[in-house]
Amino acid sequence: QQQVKQSPQSLIVQKGGISIINCAYENTAFDYFPWYQQFPGKGPALLIAIRPDVSEKKEGRFTISFNKSAKQFSLHIMDSQPGDSATYFCAARVENYGQNFVFGPGTRLSVLP
């Protein structure tokens, strides 16, 4: 129940294309869903986040779509650029006092020039 599933494991997109990464969860107590971007040798950096009372959030080229009834959420990267090549993690926070995040296994994105 504490798991967050993520797909695909890897993704190759042409420059200018749309990258889509999907995540699913079971625990309805999750109350906050961030996406992190991680480059090799670096710690994860927060990209964008959403709460379950919102169905979509957009920040620049990055959009989160959230489907509460299906317990699914996805990251869309519009106009993908080679600089977006990184590993992306979805995560979910357990609704309790604290910052206990459960991470998905990650998606390695490669954007071809």
Place this chain on the structure above:
Amino acid sequence: ETGVTQSPTHLIKTRGQQVTLRCSSQSGHNTVSWYQQALGQGPQFIFQYYREEENGRGNFPPRFSGLQFPNYSSELNVNALELDDSALYLCASSLVGGRTDTQYFGPGTRLTVL
């Protein structure tokens, strides 16, 4: 830069030894969480410290322990190292009770156990 710093950057230990990793949280943050990230996997929650007390723990054995100091910096201690402890150890700080849920990660400490 997020402001979260970790030391050392890399560390090599042998099985059975003990290790201490350090983290300085971002200014104004009162909570530190530690994660273990094995190669090719997502970070796994070890534990969290808030106001110098452990406030939540993941599925890690007691030989993983920690401390938080009055300045909110933190240490992660691992005793009796095992080969499977080889991983990137990430520290993340956040402000519980603030207006944002954002958790900022440090660059990590790469631990290799031989």
